[in-house]
Amino acid sequence: xxxxxxxxxxxxxxxxxxxxxxxxxxxxxxxxxxxxxxxxxxxxxxxxxxxxxxxxxxxxxxxxxxxxxxxxxxxxxxxxxxxxxxxxxxxxxxxxxxxxxxxxxxxxxxxxxxxxxxxxxxxxxxxxxxxxxxxxxxxxxxxxxxxxxxxxxxxxxxxxxxxxxxxxxxxxxxxxxxxxxxxxxxxxxxxxxxxxxxxxxxxxxxxxxxxxxxxxxxxxxxxxxxxxxxxxxxxxxxxxxxxxxxxxxxxxxxxxxxxxxxxxxxxxxxxxxxxxxxxxxxxxxxxxxxxxxxxxxxxxxxxxxxxxxxxxxxxxxxxxxxxxxxxxxxxxxxxxxxxxxxxxxxxxxxxxxxxxxxxxxxxxxxxxxxxxxxxxxxxxxxxxxxxxxxxxxxxxxxxxxxxxxxxxxxxxxxxxxxxxxxxxxxxxxxxxxxxxxxxxxxxxxxxxxxxxxxxxxxxxxxxxxxxxxxxxxxxxxxxxxxxxxxxxxxxxxxxxxxx
Amino acid sequence: xxxxxxxxxxxxxxxxxxxxxxxxxxxxxxxxxxxxxxxxxxxxxxxxxxxxxxxxxxxxxxxxxxxxxxxxxxxxxxxxxxxxxxxxxxxxxxxxxxxxxxxxxxxxxxxxxxxxxxxxxxxxxxxxxxxxxxxxxxxxxxxxx
Numbered sequence: 069x070x071x072x073x074x075x076x077x078x079x080x081x082x083x084x085x086x087x088x089x090x091x092x093x094x095x096x097x098x099x100x101x102x103x104x105x106x107x108x109x110x111x112x113x114x115x116x117x118x119x120x121x122x123x124x125x126x127x128x129x130x131x132x133x134x135x136x137x138x139x140x141x142x143x144x145x146x147x148x149x150x151x152x153x154x155x156x157x158x159x160x161x162x163x164x165x166x167x168x169x170x171x172x173x174x175x176x177x178x179x180x181x182x183x184x185x186x187x188x189x190x191x192x193x194x195x196x197x198x199x200x201x202x203x204x205x206x207x208x209x210x211x212x213x214x215x216x217x218x219x220x221x222x223x224x225x226x227x228x229x230x231x232x233x234x235x236x237x238x239x240x241x242x243x244x245x246x247x248x249x250x251x252x253x254x255x256x257x258x259x260x261x262x263x264x265x266x267x268x269x270x271x272x273x274x275x276x277x278x279x280x281x282x283x284x285x286x287x288x289x290x291x292x293x294x295x296x297x298x299x300x301x302x303x304x305x306x307x308x309x310x311x312x313x314x315x316x317x318x319x320x321x322x323x324x325x326x327x328x329x330x331x332x333x334x335x336x337x338x339x340x341x342x343x344x345x346x347x348x349x350x351x352x353x354x355x356x357x358x359x360x361x362x363x364x365x366x367x368x369x370x371x372x373x374x375x376x377x378x379x380x381x382x383x384x385x386x387x388x389x390x391x392x393x394x395x396x397x398x399x400x401x402x403x404x405x406x407x408x409x410x411x412x413x414x415x416x417x418x419x420x421x422x423x424x425x426x427x428x429x430x431x432x433x434x435x436x437x438x439x440x441x442x443x444x445x446x447x448x449x450x451x452x453x454x455x456x457x458x459x460x461x462x463x464x465x466x467x468x469x470x471x472x473x474x475x476x477x478x479x480x481x482x483x484x485x486x487x488x489x490x491x492x493x494x495x496x497x498x499x500x501x502x503x504x505x506x507x508x509x510x511x512x513x514x515x516x517x518x519x520x521x522x523x524x525x526x527x528x529x530x531x532x533x534x535x536x537x538x539x540x541x542x543x544x545x546x547x548x549x550x551x552x553x554x555x556x557x558x559x560x561x562x563x564x565x566x567x
Numbered sequence: 568x569x570x571x572x573x574x575x576x577x578x579x580x581x582x583x584x585x586x587x588x589x590x591x592x593x594x595x596x597x598x599x600x601x602x603x604x605x606x607x608x609x610x611x612x613x614x615x616x617x618x619x620x621x622x623x624x625x626x627x628x629x630x631x632x633x634x635x636x637x638x639x640x641x642x643x644x645x646x647x648x649x650x651x652x653x654x655x656x657x658x659x660x661x662x663x664x665x666x667x668x669x670x671x672x673x674x675x676x677x678x679x680x681x682x683x684x685x686x687x688x689x690x691x692x693x694x695x696x697x698x699x700x701x702x703x704x705x706x707x708x709x710x711x712x
Binding site: 328332335336339403 | 586589665
């Protein structure tokens with residue numbers, strides 16, 4: 069039962085977040101740009117409005133100067149008081165710069181420049197007319213002065229000046245309206261763009277929140293699915309382990325029962341073979357008696373028969389003994405598979421030393437030596453370890469070559485949880501095709517010139533597996549063999565706790 | 568030889584039974600041998616129809632017991648004999664093909680008097696049986712109460 073993980077989101081979800089972020093940034097940049105532009109525009113509009121107002125002010129100032137000069141002239145002529153002349157002079161002096169200023173202010177507007185150009189001579193003529201009357205008054209020619217005033221030329225000029233000034237003002241008013249409208253449009257745009265930006269950002273934020281919620285929901289679902297799968301997996305591993313242990317148990321029980329039950333008929337075979345031998349003795353005894361009674365003294369035929377009997381019995385008995393040994397081996401193997409393991413700290417170096425001591429005699433005979441490297445202490449079953457390495461070292465010694473001095477090296481390599489022990493010899497080696505076969509019960513490799521039933525390595529494999537490890541071999545025919553036994557540093561008896 | 572001792576042999580394998588009997592006789596033991604092929608009939612004989620064992624009260628019995636029986640394990644029979652007040656003094660000789668140390672220990676713990684592993688080596692087996700015969704002749708089997 070496999071629960072499929074939900075698809076890891078659509079492309080929208082996958083690309084959504086960065087795309088949204090980019091979008092948000094783009095909108096912010098656009099809004100900022102537009103806002104800066106619009107603010108700049110508003111500032112320009114404001115300065116244009118100020119400019120317009122200044123132009124109007126200047127025009128008004130020119131009118132005032134002219135009017136003030138005129139009223140000062142009239143006052144002087146009417147009262148003949150020279151005190152009015154100060155005001156007249158001051159107003160006349162101010163007019164020139166005021167006109168220049170106006171000209172400068174409207175320099176960007178050709179129409180207004182033309183208007184200013186038409187205004188200037190009128191103002192000059194008006195001022196010229198007034199100055200003439202004033203100078204006549206100073207020479208006390210009052211009548212001549214009044215005559216000049218009475219010509220109404222001054223009044224005519226004044227009207228024209230006022231007319232032109234009004235024209236300029238209305239032109240500037242028109243510009244002011246235009247600029248104010250433009251400024252208000254700019255401000256409106258600024259508002260609209262800002263509102264749009266805010267709306268866009270809020271929308272994006274909403275989408276982002278939605279997407280991230282969807283993401284985290286998908287993540288939670290995936291997480292839940294994963295933990296379901298994990299649990300399932302753990303359960304299945306447990307089930308498989310239990311199955312394997314059960315199967316292993318069954319095999320062990322099977323081996324035990326088979327070997328046990330095989331011994332039973334063997335007892336009969338051996339027993340009755342022995343009975344037959346007894347019978348044979350009786351039979352030959354009787355045969356001899358009968359033969360002698362019949363007068364036949366030649367016992368050579370009987371002896372030949374007896375020899376045949378002997379040969380047959382010899383084979384039967386030898387086979388029975390061998391079969392008994394093999395059955396016993398199976399029995400032992402199954403017993404080792406069932407024996408209770410007791411994990412204790414085992415100093416591997418000391419263990420190897422005690423094993424090598426037991427083969428010292430054989431080593432001297434074969435001019436060999438064993439080098440034991442530094443070995444760690446592991447927590448495992450001492451008895452099983454002893455049997456494993458006794459078998460391996462015995463084998464190494466047994467199959468040393470006779471033409472070179474034997475050399476056996478025992479070493480260890482540690483990883484986090486395991487230790488790999490190597491038993492390397494320079495003996496006769498194992499043919500590649502026998503590599504896995506040698507671990508099978510009753511199987512042997514190479515010339516069968518050494519004693520043995522092919523049991524040792526089968527035991528080694530059974531025991532190593534029981535200790536939660538594995539055994540491998542590297543070998544080159546005629547060069548030597550290295551057995552590598554990998555064992556956990558600490559033996560765990562999980563399956564026994566279950567029982 | 569204490570002649571009134573009856574040997575109860577519980578052995579399912581006919582061949583083994585025959586070999587045991589032959590060798591006991593060869594060793595000069597002439598006591599009656601009552602053979603049973605399974606646990607049920609043996610128990611019936613030992614404990615009687617009421618299962619109390621009173622039927623054999625006062626009789627001298629020696630039990631030769633195989634552990635691997637078709638209907639039960641000999642250990643159960645051993646246990647019942649040693650728990651019964653009328654039979655618990657009868658010597659029990661366990662005969663089996665198992666040389667498992669744990670099983671041997673268990674039988675002795677339950678009160679087995681002798682544990683004999685059926686050897687394929689016939690000479691050893693015959694010796695064991697003969698010694699058993701001598702054992703029969705020497706020990707004073709106490710009468711069951």
